[in-house]
Amino acid sequence: MTWDDPVPETDQRLVAAAADGEERAVEAALRPKDLGEFVGQERVREQLDLVLKAARQRGGTADHVLLSGAPGLGKTTLSMIIAAEMGAPIRITSGPAIQHAGDLAAILSSLTEGEVLFLDEIHRMSRPAEEMLYMAMEDFRVDVIVGKGPGATAIPLELPPFTLVGATTRAGLLPPPLRDRFGFTGHMEFYAPAELERVVRRSADLLDVVIDTDGAAEIAGRSRGTPRIANRLLRRVRDYAQVKADGVVTREIAAQALDVYEVDLRGLDRLDRAVLDALLRLFGGGPVGLSTLAVAVGEERETVEEVAEPFLVREGLLARTPRGRIATPAAWAHLGLVPPQQPNPPGQQGLFGQ
Numbered sequence: 045m046t047w048d049d050p051v052p053e054t055d056q057r058l059v060a061a062a063a064d065g066e067e068r069a070v071e072a073a074l075r076p077k078d079l080g081e082f083v084g085q086e087r088v089r090e091q092l093d094l095v096l097k098a099a100r101q102r103g104g105t106a107d108h109v110l111l112s113g114a115p116g117l118g119k120t121t122l123s124m125i126i127a128a129e130m131g132a133p134i135r136i137t138s139g140p141a142i143q144h145a146g147d148l149a150a151i152l153s154s155l156t157e158g159e160v161l162f163l164d165e166i167h168r169m170s171r172p173a174e175e176m177l178y179m180a181m182e183d184f185r186v187d188v189i190v191g192k193g194p195g196a197t198a199i200p201l202e203l204p205p206f207t208l209v210g211a212t213t214r215a216g217l218l219p220p221p222l223r224d225r226f227g228f229t230g231h232m233e234f235y236a237p238a239e240l241e242r243v244v245r246r247s248a249d250l251l252d253v254v255i256d257t258d259g260a261a262e263i264a265g266r267s268r269g270t271p272r273i274a275n276r277l278l279r280r281v282r283d284y285a286q287v288k289a290d291g292v293v294t295r296e297i298a299a300q301a302l303d304v305y306e307v308d309l310r311g312l313d314r315l316d317r318a319v320l321d322a323l324l325r326l327f328g329g330g331p332v333g334l335s336t337l338a339v340a341v342g343e344e345r346e347t348v349e350e351v352a353e354p355f356l357v358r359e360g361l362l363a364r365t366p367r368g369r370i371a372t373p374a375a376w377a378h379l380g381l382v383p384p385q386q387p388n389p390p391g392q393q394g395l396f397g398q
């Protein structure tokens with residue numbers, strides 16, 4: 045690449061973990077419908093299976109469930125599966141959609157017995173709503189405040205038993221009293237390549253795409269441990285296979301397609317590689333400050349720090365140190381570059397020594 049190439053907008057990235065509105069519609073068709081269809085996350089699946097089975101046997105409502113994990117790992121999917129497994133309807137809302145406690149009271153008071161309330165981005169709820177939720181979760185009761193000022197009165201309202209499923213990408217931001225009110229917490233991990241391969245093959249089946257095992261493996265390897273990205277790459281590879289070949293996705297076709305879209309073997313895209321490339325070529329592998337690195341790639345500090353770095357760190361390609369960003373030996377190897385000679389040990393004079 046040349047330095048004049050524009051770095052792609054973050055929300056247009058093929059490897060973005062978040063979905064936009066349009067994509068959510070496409071995704072709905074690919075969602076597994078029950079626990080058996082849900083790939084991977086063995087531990088969460090097994091534990092959740094027990095929670096739900098036990099609740100069904102008691103003929104009761106399942107305990108509240110908190111699902112935490114990075115975007116695109118299947119939290120929304122799992123919440124729908126919980127409702128399906130319980131044979132219960134599901135109501136979907138999100139933390140940011142609940143501005144006032146009254147908004148939450150309206151939702152809670154209209155729930156039917158056993159209904160699943162899915163509260164996405166639960167860490168982004170307002171404080172008053174959060175406090176109302178504590179009582180609703182524990183006692184199935186809310187106090188509806190009528191009137192204002194000294195004349196305001198709290199009218200207690202009984203709620204039918206329901207199951208709250210909260211989802212968050214930031215479990216650490218949840219206040220402990222809220223976290224403690226969930227009977228079960230499932231932490232979703234990134235997926236292993238073999239699991240993503242199964243996700244790809246399953247989605248290909250649903251989309252009527254002919255794909256062989258190697259083709260699925262090629263896509264899986266570049267999907268950053270994330271089913272959403274695997275499904276997105278599959279759709280782009282399908283386009284390529286249809287336009288440039290006979291529609292069949294082999295390893296070769298998948299690799300060619302993803303090279304065109306600039307998603308490399310490890311799932312790095314152009315932005316990720318630009319950051320690594322600058323770190324290695326311009327700064328000899330660091331340490332270099334974040335601001336300097338950001339200027340070098342023509343991006344905002346925040347973009348480098350929040351969009352590119354987390355994956356590079358996760359992949360063991362870049363490390364954040366108090367002295368600045370440094371590249372690991374794996375980074376040099378990944379870009380096919382040779383690290384410079386180690387600096388002289390202390391006590392010996394280097395070329396530019398005093």
Ligand SMILES: Nc1ncnc2c1ncn2[C@@H]1O[C@H](COP(=O)(O)OP(=O)(O)OP(=O)(O)O)[C@@H](O)[C@H]1O
Pocket residue numbers: 061062063071072074075076081082083084085114115116117118119120121122213243271272275
């Ligand atoms: N275990 C899985 N097996 C098969 N497909 C999956 C799995 N997990 C997720 N997917 C697919 O990945 C896509 C994204 O999943 P989902 O919307 O549930 O992620 P999320 O964790 O809710 O993401 P966000 O944090 O952005 O809301 C969906 O199309 C879903 O079908």
Ligand SMILES: [Mg+2]
Pocket residue numbers: 119120121164211
């Ligand atoms: Mg979701």
